[in-house]
Amino acid sequence: MVDKEKLKKEDTLALRRKHIGPSCKLFFKEDPLKIVRASGCYMYDEEGRRYLDCINNVCHVGHCHPHVVSAATKQMAILNTNSRFLHDNLVLYAQRLTSLFPEKLNVCYFVNSGSEANDLALRLARTHTGNKDVITLDHAYHGHVSSIIDISPYKFNHPGGNGKPDWVHVVPVADVYRGKYTDKDHTLEDLATKYADEVKQACEAATKQGGGVCIFYAESMQSCGGQIVYPPGYLQQVFKHVRAAGGVCLADEVQVGFGRVGSHMWAFQTHGPDVVPDIVTLGKPMGNGHPVSAVITTREISDSFGATGMEYFNTFGGNPVSATISNAVLDVIENEKLLEHATMIGNYLKQEFNRLKEKHMLIGDVRGQGMFLGVDLVKSRDTREPATAEAAFINKRLKEQYVLLSADGPYRNVLKFKSPLVFSLDDCKELVDKLDNIMTEMEQAEKAALGKVIVNGSVEHTNHQSQKVSNPSPNEIQVKV
Template sequence: MEHRMPEKPVTFRQTLQMRKDFVGKSCKLHFEVAPLKILRASRQYLYDDTGQEFLDCVNNTSHVGHCHPHVVGVGQEQMSKLASSYGFLNEQTALYAKRLVSTLPESLCVCFFVSSGSEGNDLALRLAASYTKRPDVICLDGAYHGNLGSLVEISPVRYKKLGQGHQKKDWVHIAPTPNVFRGKFGSNAANPGVLYANEVRKVIQKAEQQGRDIGAFISEPVISASGMVVPPENYFQNVYRYVRECGGICISDEVQCGLGRIGEHFWGFQMHNVVPDIVTIGKPIGNGYPLAAVITTKEIADSLGDFSSTFGGNPVACAIGRAVLDVIENEKLTSSAKNVGKCLKDGFKAIQPKHPMIGDVRGVGMMIGIELVMDKESKKPAKETAEILAYKLKEKKIIIGIEGGDKNVLVMLPPLCFTTDNARHVVQAFSEALANIESEAARVGLTNREEIVSDRPMDVPLDVITDQTTINVHNYSDDEDDAEDDDPVAKRARYEEVD
């Protein structure tokens, strides 16, 4: 057997330089100017090249925890037997399809396997057009559904990034995001869900007046790119009815919120008491291994004349997919998402009155958004504050995301093995860091000092979420940040939309 010489370690600077030299500039990094080099991960923790441990609050792809031993073991075993079987029968694909279908309503009974959420949503559009004979799609103005060409067109959050040269396609119809904090209809409106649903009906009517018939409506049950917006009660029930009455079908994009993440149910659409015609899933179902699926009715599936995917449904991916479902069931992670998610949300709600810059706390299960504003009356988005806060938390070894159209919403979608202790730690650190930012903002006149409870970091009343005593958060320094990276304008915490 030939012995390989051990590779010489690649330094942080060498890694960064090679990325700059050989990877496209449009491929962004988290904390782009001062990125982390992650060497390994376990459960809800990341470890950088200096051995420091970071609490991962954003990696919903590692759904059941980074490098879960059961998932890793199953994948290794299958990879040693058979990795590709395109065009042949393989039991892993069949068993996984049967298992997935068993978690869904009876009508959703046919699977198509692909390798990413983007592929899944693209296939869903093809299925909808094939079945209805109509290419036109309604999406929401704060939506993101993937990075393929067809999906960029139904992802309005990307339009700003594409610039004024981008023209909306005639087959795309955009409805308002049902955001009761920062939208046309607030939570004080009588039945905002019905009012926002009526906006979709107006879009349908306008399209028909232009001679265009709607083929599909697509939305996430929780609109993640808008900053974890949970549509109000009765919204989806009415929208689905309007779309079906005009001959269209309904697609639920479960890439972010499926597989128990919302806590109350296994699938996001179930919290809205609707049954979609097509469900798309990706990211978490492979726990980091490329795997995605589209599940639909037999009638819609049979309308597509031909489909094939070389890697979709390969035996390694499907064996891993089955292992992920094993872990969710055996470790009761749906129930955990409900309980730990409640800890997170209750904790942030508890500190909200003490922070003039926390405008809204929202979400469900392990999908939490904290919207920052300059003041609660004007609701002016505090984008710079969100960026600074993300870096402050990075210094405390906590990785948190930023979303929303104004990039002012701190978001959390951690692995489902996240614990109540993790939740308390994050809320405490968040409150301390934000209190310092708010005090400085008041000092320089950006906010009203009278609104600041104290110039000192406050103790968080975490007894509302646990009977344990409040923990102390240790201060950390970012030793890996270089002196030349201290430009506050250049530093940005990047959490770009991905598959």
């Protein structure tokens, strides 16, 4: 049961509806994709159609990378058991992984998912600080287990969420384009301080409330929140406030780690050598699709946790196969110089997105670094009103043209580029050309619709864009990605 389509697509879908929980959603739910194989940056559907994958940040070194597959294959045939036995792969990988971090981050725990990593990180912080309260960024997503939903506004503030527990303090995300304070009214330096002061106030509230500051929880760049890069100096100030209040600082690198940002292996490093978290969580790209994740922390914190006497045993975590696969992923990152590649591709794409911005008023902001980029779509550059429907429309049209891109952020108006790192210059050109054409089409459709509207006389033609006109093809944009 491995390499050919066994069911017609409609039968696959029917079986899925019958046997998979309805909370598990499909991409493009109106016309979901059936993918049967993938290689590098390309996914292929059951008809052999090739899709350019701009969204898969898990198959980090390219889908089905032969070096990773080969390492996994060999190890699976030799040994796959739990970490209560000594094994070289586990400790050698731990040594190699920690060597990629600032010196004080030198103790690992291996788990199976980013959610498990974040849950364990929270336990480590609670034990070490003796404090309870968590400071989290608005719109943050850190995982799907109960304890982590509690600190993820992306979940608890959305449908089905139970709101914020009283020990969680949500601070505005340091989004200089669309956040509480923006670059319209402030310098970046001021913004760093203003946003950091919000954390300081949360620390004061946590202390006053009695829970005390346990941990500041943040992705090093915020992903689901809309590809947010914090202003320089922000994390320096935040870490200072949090530590002064007795808390520890966590960098969630589940989405942004392992060289995605190009200039560094970890995104927190882009904030300067003086930003060193106390705990780092890793996930998605670590095993190129294999379920493996990790928590990296200091000896001090791991000793506090060890001193309680409670064992931490994770059945699959750190098994020889997971360790081998993770090691092979690092091999590929090194051998193929993927950090340099991510920088080169990222710079090129950002330049191209900025070129599109000059041409298309729909683009309000281009941000990010390396292969973690966001294109923020707006109805008006003045008001920065999010162009949500337009983002969905663009992704639908891109899919029709065999390019997979997604939108995220609180308004789902930010096109989110996070492809496997092996994306090529030709791939960039394909993405940019298609995006350019679609935006041009939209503008033409808008003009045509505007003409039609004026002819019909049903809407007054004013200088500002009307709500109706700015949605170029209302019939087509029902598809929610």
